[in-house]
Amino acid sequence: MHDQARFDTLAIHAGQEFDPTTGAVIPPIYQTSTYVQDGIGGLRGGYEYSRGGNPTRTALETQLAALEGGELGLSFASGLAAEDALLRTVLAPGDHVVIGNDVYGGTHRLIRRVHGAWGVRHTTVDTSDLDAVRAAIEPSTKVLWIETPSNPLMKISDVAALAELGRAAGVLVVVDNTFASPALQQPLALGADVVVHSTTKYLGGHSDVVGGALVFGAGLGDGTGRPELADLAERVTFTQFAAGAVSGPFDAFLTSRGIKTLGVRMDRHSSNAMAIARRLDEHAGIERVYYPGLESHPGHELAARQMSGFGGMLSISLAGGGEAARRFAESTELFQLAESLGGVESLVNYPSEMTHASVKGTDAEVPESIVRLSVGIEDVADLLADIDGALARL
Ligand SMILES: *Cc1c(COP(=O)(O)O)cnc(C)c1O
Numbered sequence: 001m002h003d004q005a006r007f008d009t010l011a012i013h014a015g016q017e018f019d020p021t022t023g024a025v026i027p028p029i030y031q032t033s034t035y036v037q038d039g040i041g042g043l044r045g046g047y048e049y050s051r052g053g054n055p056t057r058t059a060l061e062t063q064l065a066a067l068e069g070g071e072l073g074l075s076f077a078s079g080l081a082a083e084d085a086l087l088r089t090v091l092a093p094g095d096h097v098v099i100g101n102d103v104y105g106g107t108h109r110l111i112r113r114v115h116g117a118w119g120v121r122h123t124t125v126d127t128s129d130l131d132a133v134r135a136a137i138e139p140s141t142k143v144l145w146i147e148t149p150s151n152p153l154m155k156i157s158d159v160a161a162l163a164e165l166g167r168a169a170g171v172l173v174v175v176d177n178t179f180a181s182p183a184l185q186q187p188l189a190l191g192a193d194v195v196v197h198s199t200t201k202y203l204g205g206h207s208d209v210v211g212g213a214l215v216f217g218a219g220l221g222d223g224t225g226r227p228e229l230a231d232l233a234e235r236v237t238f239t240q241f242a243a244g245a246v247s248g249p250f251d252a253f254l255t256s257r258g259i260k261t262l263g264v265r266m267d268r269h270s271s272n273a274m275a276i277a278r279r280l281d282e283h284a285g286i287e288r289v290y291y292p293g294l295e296s297h298p299g300h301e302l303a304a305r306q307m308s309g310f311g312g313m314l315s316i317s318l319a320g321g322g323e324a325a326r327r328f329a330e331s332t333e334l335f336q337l338a339e340s341l342g343g344v345e346s347l348v349n350y351p352s353e354m355t356h357a358s359v360k361g362t363d364a365e366v367p368e369s370i371v372r373l374s375v376g377i378e379d380v381a382d383l384l385a386d387i388d389g390a391l392a393r394l
Pocket residue numbers: 078079080081104106107147151176178179197198199200201210211212
């Protein structure tokens with residue numbers, strides 16, 4: 001395909017060549033575990049066994065790399081499987097990780113409980129505060145883990161500045177780009193070393209598949225990139241194969257299918273969320289709206305600089321505290337009460353008891369007054385009517 005193709009074209013065509021045997025426009029779902037060899041070691045297209053490689057997964061991995069402007073994409077069974085493969089490759093007992101203080105609860109739990117039990121230490125820090133990050137980095141720090149916008153408080157961190165800081169300290173800079181998606185933010189272009197996704201969310205986009213991904217930057221193969229990153233990419237590829245948390249062919253197919261409409265979906269998610277943020281912002285029962293598209297958001301200018309849209313996620317803090325927050329979360333109708341985010345349908349979540357229950361009592365705890373909305377791509381008038389109904393019941 002044309003090298004200079006732009007984002008929406010890449011989303012549809014990268015890795016998605018028609019099937020050479022039949023001309024099928026859509027790459028088939030190669031629902032197979034193994035591949036016939038033409039004599040011992042005579043592999044067709046390099047495929048040997050589907051943990052190591054499957055053409056449907058290759059199609060997705062190529063698409064993922066293209067969307068993030070990277071060279072290597074790796075697809076996993078879930079976002080956390082992707083995170084675990086990366087972290088276990090990079091870290092050894094005694095190493096230290098710096099993570100944002102409102103990262104996805106599951107990321108915090110993975111590092112604190114799974115890797116922590118294995119001798120990895122971590123410090124949580126507000127990654128929107130560069131001085132705090134600088135102070136948290138120790139000689140044994142190997143990874144700086146950034147999520148921007150963060151979950152659920154929608155804090156914006158300066159990826160370019162953090163990448164520079166991390167590189168100067170010899171620390172791997174990882175950005176979880178799940179909330180923005182590559183349609184709105186491209187961390188590798190901003191200087192990050194590795195991008196992580198829960199493809200379960202906006203990339204898949206239809207709440208029908210769980211998956212995760214890692215993307216490594218360009219220049220790995222031809223020696224124009226940084227050699228330590230080429231080495232890391234190779235070692236993580238080995239972990240993917242050797243530990244085996246890969247995505248299956250049907251999951252890979254669904255994710256590729258979702259990705260094709262990512263650009264148009266993100267436009268609508270963003271415009272719907274902006275309208276809802278403004279409506280909530282006017283109401284006395286809402287103490288604060290956390291949405292980077294609002295001029296009042298402390299990260300607004302930075303978000304406008306490093307993102308091409310503000311996305312579909314927003315949180316609110318209810319003036320009536322935990323009780324009002326619960327009532328709001330339970331009284332919307334179109335916004336269904338559920339974990340997860342990033343699908344075409346709108347969802348409402350009560351983080352302190354749902355997505356972030358695992359960080360209760362830790363330094364990443366979410367206040368009880370917070371409700372998080374994943375704004376879908378339904379008609380905005382219907383969504384606003386639903387929000388008005390919930391506000392009226394406060
Ligand atoms: C959901 C999510 C994850 C974890 O992904 P799974 O696919 O659920 O394993 C990681 N980071 C963020 C920001 C998420 O929203």
